[in-house]
Amino acid sequence: MDLVYRPExxxxxxxxLPGVGGAIRLKPEDFQVEEVPAYLPKGEGEHLYLLLEKEGLTTREVFEFLRDEVGVPEKAIGVAGLKDKHARTRQWFSIPRTHEDALCLLENLRGVRLxxxxxxxxKLRTGHLKxxxxxxxxxxxxxxxxAEAILRALAARGVPNYYGPQRFGLGGLNPLRGYELVKKGKGRGSPWLKRFLIGSLQSLLFNDWVALRLERGLYDRVIPGDWAKKHATGGEFLVEAPEEAERALRLEIxxxxxxxGKKYPEAQGEARALEDEVLRRYDLRREEFTARRGARRPIRVPxxxxxxxxxxEGLWLSFFLPKGSYATSLLREVMKAEVDAPEGMEEGEEA
Structure with a gap:
């Protein structure tokens, strides 16, 4: 029973299709990320939205600067997602308008441009991005x-929505720690840490489910009892009609x-049996995950x-991925190499 994350x-x-090899993140400017917001600021209101470009800093380090040096209360700072330290990234933050005069202090934070x-x-909240x-x-x-042949195949069939290595901690050991919490119901650490560790276990089980469907030829299929997602609208529905299979082949669903978790739409019939197969590998049951709310995640993204x-120098690759997905899942397909998470990556960056 291997509960350590191993991307291979x-x-x-x-x-x-053969990969192109190569290496990424040798310099911060090699890895550029631009957040695409769900909406733009209206030009009025009590919250000041800041588009910041940063390099060599985690999102958390910028957050802490706004709190400790600019004087913004922690609960008043808004951010839609986390971004990597080893990259050049552009992302939005929000703070109360009352702190506008202190923004000149950002000049003291090396590696950041307003x-x-x-x-x-x-206020900007987690997940408020496209x-x-x-x-x-x-x-x-x-x-x-x-590379072009691989990208055309991914554009036609979708990118496997594996969780990336930054989800699993140093050495990929967090799912094992999450397993111990699920089985024993106790352990050291804050409630946030415990939820995070159980979340790593959830992510490992999801990755196993994606791999199982790939191996069974069910990656771009839907079967009776599946919960399917509509890519255009985000809506989810229970698959009952056989004609839904054609929509899946067209990457519509x-x-x-x-x-x-304790509250999420549960699959039925043949689709549920695949999920049970993954749980049995680790002697797990659905009811052991009541510490987390639960959710469903698409097997692929456009x-x-x-x-x-x-x-x-090599190949520059540009692309857009929807929120919740990981660039590492696309890069491993193109390079045919495992893309590790360097020290300083944050859980959920790219998400």
């Missing part, structure tokens, strides 16, 4: 045509997998706005 256990969707500031009527645009240099990559540029 998860199959590639494009296993029949690009835009505008007012809005509500997704992220990426521009990534794969240094030393060879084979533009190979996708099967969703479980993040086990690949949009992709582009390739060959340079002497």
């Amino acid at each position: 256990r998860y199959p590639f969707l494009t296993a029949g 690009l835009e500031a505008n007012l809005h009527t509500n 997704g992220n645009r990426f521009r990534i240099l794969i240094r030393g990559a060879q084979g533009r045509e190979q 996708s099967a969703t997998g479980p993040l086990f 690949l949009e706005e992709w582009n390739l540029e060959a340079t002497p």
Whole structure:
């Protein structure tokens, strides 16, 4: 029973296409991320939205600067998602308008530039984004045509929605710690830490479910009892009619997998049996996950706005992914190499 995250256990969707090799993140500017907000500030309201470009800093470090140096109360700071330290990233923060005069202090935070500031009527909250645009240099990559073939396949069938390595902690050990909490119901640490560790176990089980469906030829299919997601609207529904299979092949809908918890739509019949198969590997039961709410997550996500540029340094790859997905899941397909999480990555970045 292996509860340590090991990316090599998860199959590639494009296993029949050779990868381009290479390396990423050798320099921060090699990995560029731009947050795409769910909405833009209206120009009025009591919350000041800040578009910040940062390099060499985690989102948490910027958050702490706003709290400790600018003087914004922690609960009043808004952020939609976390972004990596080893990258050049652009993301939105929100603070109360009453702290506007102290923004000049941002000049003291090395590695941060204020690009835009505008007012809005509500605080920015986690998940208030459409997704992220990426521009990534794969240094030393060879084979533009190979990369293009892989990207065309991913655009047609969707990117496997595996959780990335930053979800699982140093050495991939967090799911094991989460398992001990689920089985014993107690352990050291804050309630937040316990939820986080159980979340890592949920993520490992989800990745196993994605891999199982890939191996069974059910990646771009829906079967009776699946809960499917409509990619255009985000709506979910129980699959009962056989004609839904055609919509799945067109990437209009996708099967969703479980993040086990106390309240989430449960699969039925044949689809539920696949989820049970994953649970049995680890001697787990659904009712042991009552510490988490639970949810469903699509097996794949659409690949949009992709582009390739060959340079002497390697291949520049640009693309958009919706929120909750990981660029590492796409990069491993293109490179045919496991993309590790460097020290300083935050759980949920790219998400």
